[in-house]
Amino acid sequence: MHSEKQASVKYYIGIDVGSASVRAALVDDCGTVVVHADQPILIWEPQPDHYEQSSADIWAACCSVTKKVVSGVDASQIRGVGFDATCSLVVVDKQFQPLAVNCEGQNNRNVIMWMDHRAVSQVERINATQHRVLSYVGGVMSVEMQPPKLLWIKENLQDSCWEKAGYFFDLPDFLSWKATGVTARSLCTVVCKWTYTSDGGWDDSFWKTIGLEDLVKDKYEKIGNHVLSPGEPVGKGLTPEAAKDLGLPEGIAVAASLIDAHAGGLGVIGADVEGHNLPCENQPITSRVAMICGTSSCHMGVSEAPIFVPGVWGPYFSAMVPGLWLNEGGQSATGKLIDHVVRGHAAFPELQSKAAASAHNIYTYLNSHLDLIKKSLPVGFLTVDLHVWPDFHGNRSPLTDLTLKGMVVGLTLSQGLDELALIYLATIQAIALGTRHILETMQAAGHHINTVFLCGGLSKNPLFVQMHADITGKPVVLSKEVESVLVGAAILGACASGDFASIQEAMEKMGRIGRVVRPNRDHKRFYDKKYEVFLKLVEHQREYRSIMNSF
Numbered sequence: 001m002h003s004e005k006q007a008s009v010k011y012y013i014g015i016d017v018g019s020a021s022v023r024a025a026l027v028d029d030c031g032t033v034v035v036h037a038d039q040p041i042l043i044w045e046p047q048p049d050h051y052e053q054s055s056a057d058i059w060a061a062c063c064s065v066t067k068k069v070v071s072g073v074d075a076s077q078i079r080g081v082g083f084d085a086t087c088s089l090v091v092v093d094k095q096f097q098p099l100a101v102n103c104e105g106q107n108n109r110n111v112i113m114w115m116d117h118r119a120v121s122q123v124e125r126i127n128a129t130q131h132r133v134l135s136y137v138g139g140v141m142s143v144e145m146q147p148p149k150l151l152w153i154k155e156n157l158q159d160s161c162w163e164k165a166g167y168f169f170d171l172p173d174f175l176s177w178k179a180t181g182v183t184a185r186s187l188c189t190v191v192c193k194w195t196y197t198s199d200g201g202w203d204d205s206f207w208k209t210i211g212l213e214d215l216v217k218d219k220y221e222k223i224g225n226h227v228l229s230p231g232e233p234v235g236k237g238l239t240p241e242a243a244k245d246l247g248l249p250e251g252i253a254v255a256a257s258l259i260d261a262h263a264g265g266l267g268v269i270g271a272d273v274e275g276h277n278l279p280c281e282n283q284p285i286t287s288r289v290a291m292i293c294g295t296s297s298c299h300m301g302v303s304e305a306p307i308f309v310p311g312v313w314g315p316y317f318s319a320m321v322p323g324l325w326l327n328e329g330g331q332s333a334t335g336k337l338i339d340h341v342v343r344g345h346a347a348f349p350e351l352q353s354k355a356a357a358s359a360h361n362i363y364t365y366l367n368s369h370l371d372l373i374k375k376s377l378p379v380g381f382l383t384v385d386l387h388v389w390p391d392f393h394g395n396r397s398p399l400t401d402l403t404l405k406g407m408v409v410g411l412t413l414s415q416g417l418d419e420l421a422l423i424y425l426a427t428i429q430a431i432a433l434g435t436r437h438i439l440e441t442m443q444a445a446g447h448h449i450n451t452v453f454l455c456g457g458l459s460k461n462p463l464f465v466q467m468h469a470d471i472t473g474k475p476v477v478l479s480k481e482v483e484s485v486l487v488g489a490a491i492l493g494a495c496a497s498g499d500f501a502s503i504q505e506a507m508e509k510m511g512r513i514g515r516v517v518r519p520n521r522d523h524k525r526f527y528d529k530k531y532e533v534f535l536k537l538v539e540h541q542r543e544y545r546s547i548m549n550s551f
Contacts, residue, residue: 010499011078013069013248014489015062016260017085017171019043019115019295022061025483026069026078027490029499031510033481037068044109046102049120051113055090055098058111058171059178059245067247079499080253081179081238081246082231082492084263084485085171086114087193089149092174094166101153105160111171112149115296115332115393119148120402122155126210133195133206138312140400144332145193146170150212150223162214168223170194172257179242179254182235185224186256191316192328193259194223198317201227228256229318230266231495231503255496260485261328262320264292265300267488268453268479270321270507276516278475279450285321289439289449291468292485293458295336297431299329299397299438301447309445311398312438322503327447329397329438334431335458337392337406341427342366346415354417367463369421379463380429380470381526386410386422388430389537398441399538407537428464432471433534439472453477455484462517469519471527480514487511 010029015022020043025036039061044052062083070078089112091099098110112118123143127134134141141147146168154162169177170189177183190196195206204216219225228234234254243250258266269290273281280287290300302324306315314327333340342348342362355365370379392406408423439449452474458464459478469476481487491506500506 009077011073012490012493012497013066013078013081014486014493015066015081015083015175016263016485016489017041017058017062017083017175018260019086019113022058022065023483023486024062024065024069025486025490026073027487027510029494029510031481031487031512033483033486035069036483036486037065039065043113046104049117050102051116052101052109053088053111053113054108055092055111055174056108059175062175063245063247070247075249078248078252080255080493080495080497081248082255082489082494082496083172083175083179083257084260084489084492085175085257087144087146087189087259088113088171089146090169090171090174091153091161091165092167092169093164096166099161099164101157101161103157114144116149117143117394117402119143119152122151123148123402126151129209131206131209133197133203135308136195136197136314136316138314138397138400139310142313142396142400143402144396147195147210147212151210154212154214165222170259172259173224176234176254176257179238179246180235181239183224184226184228184234184256186230186258187227188230188258188262188319190224190227191319192262192313196227229322230256230258230262230320231492232256233496253493253496253498255492258320258488258492261292261298261300263488263492264298264455264485265290265320265488266491266503266507267481267484267486267511268455268477269300269302269511270504271453271477271479271511271513272508273477273513276477276513278477278516283450285324287448287450288453289442289451290453290455291435293334293454293456293464295334297331297334297435297456297458299435299442301327301442301449303327303447307446309398309442309447311400312442313397321507327442329442331390331431331434332396333390333393337390337431338424338427340392342420342424345420345423347417347420350417351420363461366421366424367461369417370425370463373418373421378520378523379425380467380523382422383426383429383530386426387530387533387537388423388426389534389541390427390430390434397438404538404541407541409537425463428467429471429530430534432467433531435468436472436531437534449474451475451477453479455479455482465517469517470523471531473519473524475519476517477513478515478517480512484511
């Protein structure tokens with residue numbers, strides 16, 4: 001495959017560390033994914049709401065998938081490497097050896113995952129300070145950010161971890177360190193997850209107020225005092241050791257990294273839309289929102305001036321697109337929620353059996369089954385009496401309420417395949433209604449969004465895509481390359497190599513449109529009513545909790 005490419009073609013490696021797997025892609029200078037590979041990584045859940053990983057396991061997987069995608073490629077054509085990863089917390093000692101983030105003392109488990117919610121008490125105390133830095137995270141810090149996790153470590157693992165720690169990395173920064181030996185941090189990670197500001201840097205008073213004054217004393221060496229913009233070259237490129245591990249030549253440019261969702265945004269939001277009859281055509285990029293949907297979902301909107309959106313993270317300057325402010329909405333469980341609902345249903349074994357017999361995956365089979373049972377109705381109308389509130393793992397945006405729970409209204413005693421298909425549909429609709437809630441909150445604060453750019457694993461599900469178009473009332477643009485997050489990571493490598501003058505230039509050339517899914521305007525009234533019910537559900541939840549709290 002590779003030998004057919006002309007020698008003038010330039011390639012970039014994008015490496016993406018998701019929640020459950022590591023992926024790598026060889027991407028050309030037009031944004032085409034030539035070949036990609038993936039490998040699962042380990043997750044430990046030692047107790048409820050504690051999720052841990054191993055940085056050694058993650059790096060080994062990075063090396064394995066990269067070697068696969070560069071096999072048989074002329075190394076002289078590979079110009080740069082870009083990493084993205086989940087915003088998980090990596091802890092190593094002063095010799096860069098892994099330190100246990102658990103009471104069992106298992107040093108190999110040295111990563112607290114992004115979705116870990118162990119630091120609830122710590123984040124409540126941080127939010128109670130009402131410190132000024134919280135205005136840049138929607139007014140309320142999430143338990144998924146790094147300060148509460150650091151405070152949890154100090155309070156629970158003082159001797160075994162906190163005192164021995166040499167460095168605390170966001171996972172994307174750990175990967176660029178592993179590749180280059182340079183401990184520089186990305187502006188994306190420290191601004192979005194650590195409270196760094198692009199104009200003022202670290203705020204000493206914040207860390208002292210929350211009880212982490214230790215980090216101030218060493219001039220922030222442990223969490224980063226050298227910050228680079230995403231796409232900037234790190235150090236002198238790949239070290240000899242990393243080059244050998246990855247199967248690449250020494251010295252290849254390595255870019256300052258991005259959080260995975262931001263890489264997905266980079267891979268889609270800047271694409272040329274000319275000729276597609278979209279409302280964002282001939283409009284600034286600020287009219288678009290990038291939605292990255294996998295285990296969780298993120299909604300990335302940019303603006304020329306800072307916009308403070310209640311319950312939505314940001315504004316973060318230059319955290320994704322240089323020169324623009326970023327707001328980031330999100331849903332903590334989307335793909336994970338769909339899996340949870342489907343696999344936990346009594347009819348799941350029947351679904352598995354029938355899907356296997358038809359040589360389809362379970363979600364393709366469910367979509368087909370919905371078409372069979374809808375009769376003369378549009379598929380979406382099947383849930384007229386079935387409604388889901390999707391916050392089974394708390395609400396990230398726009399309510400920022402970690403304590404909210406999932407709700408289902410309209411259950412019957414039936415537990416067959418029809419009922420499984422309906423609860424699956426209602427769950428997808430609930431996720432799309434949550435997206436509408438986030439976008440309306442962003443627009444009320446000053447964003448002007450008219451087009452959704454969708455990528456990630458859930459973008460492969462046509463029902464998920466159509467429901468988002470119908471429920472938000474906005475056209476949904478799908479990337480020509482399904483693996484947009486990998487393209488975004490490769491764009492970083494392309495910028496670090498010097499082959500493009502700017503991130504914006506690389507985004508426009510390497511991010512390409514595939515298909516446009518438009519909303520069915522005839523269904524608007526139905527989904528407006530579903531949205532009314534959706535908002536009532538959280539009102540009722542808060543009401544009954546208030547009643548019970550008075551007990």
